[in-house]
Amino acid sequence: MPNTTPNILLIYTGGTIGMVKDFKTGALKAFNFKNLLNNIPELNLLDCNIETVSFEHPIDSSNMNPEYWVQIVEIIESHYKEFDGFVVLHGSDTMSYSASALSFMLENLAKPVIFTGSQLPIGDLRTDAKENLITSIQLASLQEKGKPVIKEVCLYFEYKLYRGNRTTKLNAEHFQAFASFNYPDLAESGVHLKINKEYLFQPNLKRKLKVHKNLDTNIALIKLFPGISQQVIESVFNTNNLKAVILETYGAGNCTTEKWFLDVLKKNILKGIHIINVTQCSGGSVMMGHYETSSELKRIGVISGKDMTSEAALTKLMFLLSLNAEMGKTFKTTYEAPLRGEMS
Numbered sequence: 001m002p003n004t005t006p007n008i009l010l011i012y013t014g015g016t017i018g019m020v021k022d023f024k025t026g027a028l029k030a031f032n033f034k035n036l037l038n039n040i041p042e043l044n045l046l047d048c049n050i051e052t053v054s055f056e057h058p059i060d061s062s063n064m065n066p067e068y069w070v071q072i073v074e075i076i077e078s079h080y081k082e083f084d085g086f087v088v089l090h091g092s093d094t095m096s097y098s099a100s101a102l103s104f105m106l107e108n109l110a111k112p113v114i115f116t117g118s119q120l121p122i123g124d125l126r127t128d129a130k131e132n133l134i135t136s137i138q139l140a141s142l143q144e145k146g147k148p149v150i151k152e153v154c155l156y157f158e159y160k161l162y163r164g165n166r167t168t169k170l171n172a173e174h175f176q177a178f179a180s181f182n183y184p185d186l187a188e189s190g191v192h193l194k195i196n197k198e199y200l201f202q203p204n205l206k207r208k209l210k211v212h213k214n215l216d217t218n219i220a221l222i223k224l225f226p227g228i229s230q231q232v233i234e235s236v237f238n239t240n241n242l243k244a245v246i247l248e249t250y251g252a253g254n255c256t257t258e259k260w261f262l263d264v265l266k267k268n269i270l271k272g273i274h275i276i277n278v279t280q281c282s283g284g285s286v287m288m289g290h291y292e293t294s295s296e297l298k299r300i301g302v303i304s305g306k307d308m309t310s311e312a313a314l315t316k317l318m319f320l321l322s323l324n325a326e327m328g329k330t331f332k333t334t335y336e337a338p339l340r341g342e343m344s
């Protein structure tokens with residue numbers, strides 16, 4: 001009989017889940033991964049083989065950057081054949097950025113990559129870490145006819161599995177720290193694990209995993225606010241080597257119609273800078289042209305981020321800009337189309 005027990009690789013990058021208090025300062029800092037496993041003997045009861053790999057120096061996810069994302073995708077790439085699923089332990093602060101980035105970097109992914117972490121360290125009596133970790137491993141182990149049920153990058157936190165590139169961290173204190181306002185939950189953990197199969201991403205299984213390791217960070221994000229000055233906007237657009245700017249606008253993609261503002265945008269689009277419109281609202285979509293205050297943006301060629309989160313918009317931009325040479329004039333059309341289920 002072939003061995004059908006799923007093999008799961010646990011990748012520890014850092015975050016509160018594996019932190020301890022520094023006796024001197026009282027501040028939380030990352031500790032050795034081996035201690036993490038000693039703290040959860042329950043892992044031995046799960047119906048899967050678990051192996052672990054850890055960043056040499058685990059980080060607080062506030063220090064996350066594209067080089068670390070490449071480290072994570074390289075771990076997945078080099079273990080892709082032997083493992084049926086991957087669970088990435090990660091700080092919650094930038095988890096949505098990392099999950100979004102990996103969704104673009106792992107093209108044709110056909111196995112689960114589940115990000116999780118916790119609000120309280122694993123050693124804390126009231127910790128949320130154990131449930132998050134154990135259920136993430138169970139979800140990554142789910143199989144049907146010997147194939148993984150989940151074939152995308154997800155985020156699991158406080159009884160819910162979300163599509164990773166649809167999430168945002170919305171609470172620094174509650175155990176329910178994440179939300180996915182524009183896409184339904186992929187699964188819910190109660191007495192039973194309820195998988196919402198109709199919402200799972202279905203990749204083309206004929207295609208082989210393609211791992212992208214280049215990300216272009218020559219971008220900026222501007223959150224508009226009433227009173228934002230011309231000087232501030234212009235100084236961002238004057239940044240050396242800048243290739244694209246994401247504008248976080250109001251409501252359904254609206255902004256001031258002051259002449260100086262629209263002139264700066266127009267001038268920069270003519271120079272070849274891509275400008276993307278996403279909404280500051282937690283849910284809903286950009287609809288340029290719906291109000292007079294966004295019609296001009298549409299006319300001058302601003303790209304619509306539709307209902308993407310800022311996290312997905314930023315990482316999609318880094319990813320697509322790195323392919324820009326191959327794309328030329330099709331950039332706008334490519335950006336406005338869903339690649340990994342990140343927009344509706």
Ligand code: ASP
Pocket residue numbers: 014015016017059060061062090091092093094117118119
């Ligand atoms: N500062 C921590 C981090 O993101 C918070 C957490 O793990 O939840 O690494």
